[in-house]
Amino acid sequence: MTAVGAVGERCHDTDVWADLVDDDLLQLEPGERLWKLFCFRSAQGRAADLRHRIYTKxxxxxxxxxxxxxxHTPAPGCVVRSNLARVPDLPVEALNQIIAAIQRGVESAAEYEEIDLSSMATLEEQLAQIAQKA
Structure with missing residues (x-):
């Protein structure tokens, strides 16, 4: 698993586990696996612990x-999600364009984290990697 930025600052691993496993936000089907996970936080969002996440499969x-x-986390242990949107079919090139556009609005690398799970062969291996960090 490779990351850009300091691990855990934008993507808290326990939150990632809850999002992907407990709440199944990506709605993983048999044979599918994770691709890349992106977490962003703007300077304005620090006070409210506001984050923007993009998870891909x-x-x-x-x-x-x-x-x-x-x-955002209004209280310890309470994560509130909003503005949830799904894209059911997306070429890699379009994803790269989306991420590049968001990165242009991020103040520094410290506000951005990418977790690349694409090199792992199975979903089980990917989840084990996330579980180690959770």
Missing amino acids: LKTDGRLALVTFAA
């Missing part, structure tokens, strides 16, 4: 799908 047909949402 590789479908069995080789295409990507994503879920994106805002998350």
Whole structure:
């Protein structure tokens, strides 16, 4: 698992586990696996612990799908999600354009984290990696 930025600052691993496993936000189907997870936090969002997340999966047909949402933590242990949107079919090039556009609005690398799980062969291996960090 590779990351850009300091691990855990934008993507708290326990939150990632809850999003992907407990709440199944990506709605993973048999044969699908995770691709890349992106977490952003603007300088204005620090006070409210406001984060923007984009989680992607590789479908069995080789295409990507994503879920994106805002998350904030108004109280310890209470994560609230809003503005949830799904893209059921997305080419890699389009994902790269989306991420590049968001990065242009981020003040520094410290506000952005990418967790790349694309090199892992199975969903089980990916989840084990996330579980180690949770």
